[in-house]
Amino acid sequence: xxxxxxxxxxxxxxxxxxxxxxxxxxxxxxxxxxxxxxxxxxxxxxxxxxxxxxxxxxxxxxxxxxxxxxx
Numbered sequence: 001x002x003x004x005x006x007x008x009x010x011x012x013x014x015x016x017x018x019x020x021x022x023x024x025x026x027x028x029x030x031x032x033x034x035x036x037x038x039x040x041x042x043x044x045x046x047x048x049x050x051x052x053x054x055x056x057x058x059x060x061x062x063x064x065x066x067x068x069x070x071x
Contacts, residue, residue: 004032005060006039013042029056
């Protein structure tokens with residue numbers, strides 16, 4: 001399961017893997033390819049990891065370290 005945002009709308013996707021889930025993928029950020037006509041048609045690109053916090057925030061996510069510092 002994964003989620004991403006398009007125009008502040010959260011879209012949820014899922015991917016079936018024939019092998020075990022790599023624990024290094026959990027709670028990480030990856031690029032998602034989606035249809036411009038129907039974002040519900042999408043796929044996660046597990047070979048395209050995103051680590052740039054500016055890019056992650058621009059995609060609609062809140063970085064955990066910043067979220068905890070606000071509390």
